[in-house]
Amino acid sequence: MPRQQPKITFIGAGSTVFMKNIIGDVLQRPALSGATIALMDINPQRLAESEIVAGKLARTLGANAAIETYSDQRRALQDADFVVVAFQIGGYEPCTVTDFEVPKKYGLRQTIADTLGVGGIMRGLRTVPHLWKICEDMLAVCPRAILLQYVNPMAINTWAIAEKYPAIRQVGLCHSVQGTAGELARDLDIPVAEIRYRAAGINHMAFYLQFEHRLPDGTYRNLYPDLVRGYREGRLPKPSDWNQRCPNKVRYEMLTRLGYFVTESSEHFAEYTPYFIKDGRDDLIEKFGIPLDEYPKRCIEQIERWKGQAESFAKADTIEVCESHEYASSIMHSVWTGEPSVIYGNVRNNGCVTSLPADCAVEVPCLVDASGIQPTYVGPLPPQLTALIRTNINVQELTVQALMTENRDHIYHAAMMDPHTAAELDLDQIWSLVDDLLASHGEWLPAWARAK
Numbered sequence: 001m002p003r004q005q006p007k008i009t010f011i012g013a014g015s016t017v018f019m020k021n022i023i024g025d026v027l028q029r030p031a032l033s034g035a036t037i038a039l040m041d042i043n044p045q046r047l048a049e050s051e052i053v054a055g056k057l058a059r060t061l062g063a064n065a066a067i068e069t070y071s072d073q074r075r076a077l078q079d080a081d082f083v084v085v086a087f088q089i090g091g092y093e094p095c096t097v098t099d100f101e102v103p104k105k106y107g108l109r110q111t112i113a114d115t116l117g118v119g120g121i122m123r124g125l126r127t128v129p130h131l132w133k134i135c136e137d138m139l140a141v142c143p144r145a146i147l148l149q150y151v152n153p154m155a156i157n158t159w160a161i162a163e164k165y166p167a168i169r170q171v172g173l174c175h176s177v178q179g180t181a182g183e184l185a186r187d188l189d190i191p192v193a194e195i196r197y198r199a200a201g202i203n204h205m206a207f208y209l210q211f212e213h214r215l216p217d218g219t220y221r222n223l224y225p226d227l228v229r230g231y232r233e234g235r236l237p238k239p240s241d242w243n244q245r246c247p248n249k250v251r252y253e254m255l256t257r258l259g260y261f262v263t264e265s266s267e268h269f270a271e272y273t274p275y276f277i278k279d280g281r282d283d284l285i286e287k288f289g290i291p292l293d294e295y296p297k298r299c300i301e302q303i304e305r306w307k308g309q310a311e312s313f314a315k316a317d318t319i320e321v322c323e324s325h326e327y328a329s330s331i332m333h334s335v336w337t338g339e340p341s342v343i344y345g346n347v348r349n350n351g352c353v354t355s356l357p358a359d360c361a362v363e364v365p366c367l368v369d370a371s372g373i374q375p376t377y378v379g380p381l382p383p384q385l386t387a388l389i390r391t392n393i394n395v396q397e398l399t400v401q402a403l404m405t406e407n408r409d410h411i412y413h414a415a416m417m418d419p420h421t422a423a424e425l426d427l428d429q430i431w432s433l434v435d436d437l438l439a440s441h442g443e444w445l446p447a448w449a450r451a452k
Contacts, residue, residue, distance in 0.1 A: 005034040006336055009080040009145075011073065011134060012087030013039035014046030016310040018150070020053050022084055024061075024321040025329035031337045032329065033063040040069070040076035046310075047071070053313045060318040073137055080142040082332050085134060085149040089126040090444045092299040098440045099123065100296055106433050107279050108424050111267040112295045114152040115204050116395055118421055121414050122437055122445075124156035124399045129446050131157055135165040146335060146372060148173055148328050154203040154346050155392075158361035159400045162348040171373050172346030172361065173327050174203055176264045182325075183248070184211070184261070187236050188226060196220060198365065200353055200378040203346045204264035205272060205392055206363040207385050209378075211261065228256055247289035250276055258384050263363075267294050272392055274423035331368050338370035347375045355380040360393050391419045406448040411438070 041047040058065040070076035099119035113119025147170040158172040185192035212220040230236030237248040250266035270276040327343040334341040345366040394417040402410035439451035
């Protein structure tokens with residue numbers, strides 16, 4: 001007989017605030033409120049803090065959940081139904097600092113560096129081997145569990161898992177599609193519930209193929225003309241506390257060039273293309289408000305904020321629980337109960353987007369029910385979108401090939417193909433930069449990738 005309640009294993013549970021958001025969502029759903037929550041982390045102090053927070057969440061919500069903690073990954077995964085993964089190999093220090101400071105010596109400036117570019121390549125090399133270890137353990141002790149991975153570089157990770165462990169039921173989850181829809185709704189002063197959209201592409205470079213407003217008579221109006229007109233007239237994007245530091249001009253500018261709006265932020269998109277960050281062109285940085293070195297700033301702020309939040313959660317008798325906009329609990333609920341839902345997930349393409357390679361990782365609408373996560377057919381993208389996305393897929397593919405074949409040459413090839421890196425550095429500089437990054441990261445990388 002199947003269990004009445006699922007077992008949910010959280011790998012990287014020391015990310016206390018993120019764990020709190022996901023588990024809080026889960027325990028607000030009656031069908032999941034009696035779940036067994038297995039928290040696993042290698043840091044005993046942070047794991048203990050997360051155990052306290054999870055227990056208080058359950059008490060606050062009146063949930064009958066069982067909270068367990070583990071330092072052993074395979075034991076935590078035993079008989080799991082769902083596996084949530086959220087970790088950063090190498091952390092802010094030393095690895096994120098390395099990914100920014102070493103390229104700077106070559107004049108290569110970055111904003112986020114966690115998805116593409118030399119920073120994204122290095123992060124993929126550090127991260128994928130650990131995800132593969134999780135897959136190995138899952139096949140041994142919970143082979144039918146669904147892996148919900150929230151780890152960057154999302155597309156590289158998803159591709160590499162599908163390539164080496166095709167039997168693993170997995171989806172890469174990001175909040176950029178639903179998050180950007182909310183941003184645009186705010187810019188247009190339209191309730192997001194009245195907006196209908198359809199998006200597709202790759203993680204951080206999916207585009208809204210439709211973006212429409214539902215009118216009172218039940219018809220829909222295309223909102224793209226309003227977005228373009230508002231930007232050209234200087235009314236959009238609207239200022240907010242957040243975008244004082246990260247104005248959203250890059251995406252609006254690319255909308256006027258491509259005809260479609262991308263689902264990830266301007267600070268990300270600026271470094272996925274060769275157009276905005278250029279040596280000697282600080283006028284572009286100023287014009288588009290590009291926040292260089294943004295990710296290290298966020299890391300420092302997040303570390304302090306998370307530390308303070310975790311401490312306050314630990315001291316509080318009860319914890320305020322708000323519903324997040326993450327998809328994890330919706331997926332679990334639909335799989336467990338059979339009640340269908342639709343999410344945007346990162347999965348192996350397999351013909352969903354016919355203008356992109358069949359083996360790459362795409363971000364598309366997915367139906368979720370008792371059968372699992374079922375990607376929907378999109379067909380071809382507009383040719384200009386396909387062409388731009390392929391420039392990013394080239395880097396992802398070569399990084400995955402480096403990992404699969406343990407061929408160090410492909411690390412250099414991946415950096416060589418990166419749009420931003422190639423726009424700034426010559427071939428000798430790229431080779432030297434990769435040498436320096438491999439040497440600097442040292443044992444954080446798999447043995448075959450380390451500097452010789």
